[in-house]
Amino acid sequence: MIRHKTVLSAVAVLALGFTAACGSGGSGGGSGGAGAHRLAFVQGVAGDAFYITMDCAAQSAAKAAGATLTTQGGQKFDPTMQTPVLQSVVSSRPEAILIAPTDVSAMQKPIEQATQQGIKVVLVDTTLRDPSVAASAIASDNEGGGKAAFDAIKQLAPNGGKVLVVSVQPGVSTTDARAKGFQDAVKADPRYTDLGVQYSMNEPQKAAQIVTAALQKDPDIVGVFATNLFSAEGSATGVRQAGKQDQVKIVGFDAGPDQVKALRDGTVQALVAQQPGKIGEEGIKQALAALNNQPVTAKIQTGFTIVTRDNVDKPEGQSALYKSSC
Ligand code: T6T
Numbered sequence: 001m002i003r004h005k006t007v008l009s010a011v012a013v014l015a016l017g018f019t020a021a022c023g024s025g026g027s028g029g030g031s032g033g034a035g036a037h038r039l040a041f042v043q044g045v046a047g048d049a050f051y052i053t054m055d056c057a058a059q060s061a062a063k064a065a066g067a068t069l070t071t072q073g074g075q076k077f078d079p080t081m082q083t084p085v086l087q088s089v090v091s092s093r094p095e096a097i098l099i100a101p102t103d104v105s106a107m108q109k110p111i112e113q114a115t116q117q118g119i120k121v122v123l124v125d126t127t128l129r130d131p132s133v134a135a136s137a138i139a140s141d142n143e144g145g146g147k148a149a150f151d152a153i154k155q156l157a158p159n160g161g162k163v164l165v166v167s168v169q170p171g172v173s174t175t176d177a178r179a180k181g182f183q184d185a186v187k188a189d190p191r192y193t194d195l196g197v198q199y200s201m202n203e204p205q206k207a208a209q210i211v212t213a214a215l216q217k218d219p220d221i222v223g224v225f226a227t228n229l230f231s232a233e234g235s236a237t238g239v240r241q242a243g244k245q246d247q248v249k250i251v252g253f254d255a256g257p258d259q260v261k262a263l264r265d266g267t268v269q270a271l272v273a274q275q276p277g278k279i280g281e282e283g284i285k286q287a288l289a290a291l292n293n294q295p296v297t298a299k300i301q302t303g304f305t306i307v308t309r310d311n312v313d314k315p316e317g318q319s320a321l322y323k324s325s326c
Helices: 049-064 079-091 108-116 142-156 173-187 204-217 229-241 257-264 276-291
Strands: 038-043 068-073 096-099 120-124 136-140 161-167 192-199 221-226 249-253 270-273 299-302 304-307
Touching (some): 038 276, 049 068, 096 276, 120 276, 136 276, 229 249, 257 270
Parallel strands (some): 038 068, 136 299
């Protein structure tokens, strides 16, 4: 059985910014009148339960502070899609932008261009090669989450064997760090063989193909670590299509509705649920602190919860699940 593990966040909560941020937007809890701070959120991709959950919390936090928040995301998790979205947001002149950059290098310049216009930037979830352009960067303990995923695989497949990583694409700070945390831990345990990382480009169908092809090549794979929601959805489909649910243990990052279904039906054994709500809430707090010339925390790390069939219906598991709408 997998030990339930919750890593508590090392978040330095700044109890600043909210009341001061109300400005003329309201006497606490207004919906953002004239003079209210205007914030924008650029998601990594639209329609992803992780960013939806983040947006729900960010909207509530903005509303409570009397600020306005508009949210947009590209159709794909891809810098060539995200750059024009960011540029159009910049041209609408918000005072601060929360953004999950889709690539550590390709998004550096477009984000710097936003800051050159006097817009404060807060990185949420993913980061940049040089995050110093941002007032604050808030992310999960991604490397630690990758290591925790291997701990889960070890409990599920204790005799060792071949393990595969299905990730998104190189250059995504979060999923690269998760793969690294996982692979470093695999390499330190001689009972397991690392089959390396394959990239799904955030498409469940591609992840499914990767897993079915990998199982043809190595029919004795014991574990798959899928580094995000869409890779995990597809990996589950791939194992199901190969009819190997009893043999292959899947641990996936994130806890979207489809993943929870796969957990309940036994295709997936554990989910590393992040705290997207907390990331969104902190993102708003830090943006408002930056706008109000109050102290800002440059780097904030949030935790995760391992969700299994054993705790999915307990309060700890339930509160960790993502939403598909607010
Ligand atoms: O895993 C999250 C996020 O943390 C990552 O940066 C990209 O993928 C997700 O949005 C899930 O789809």
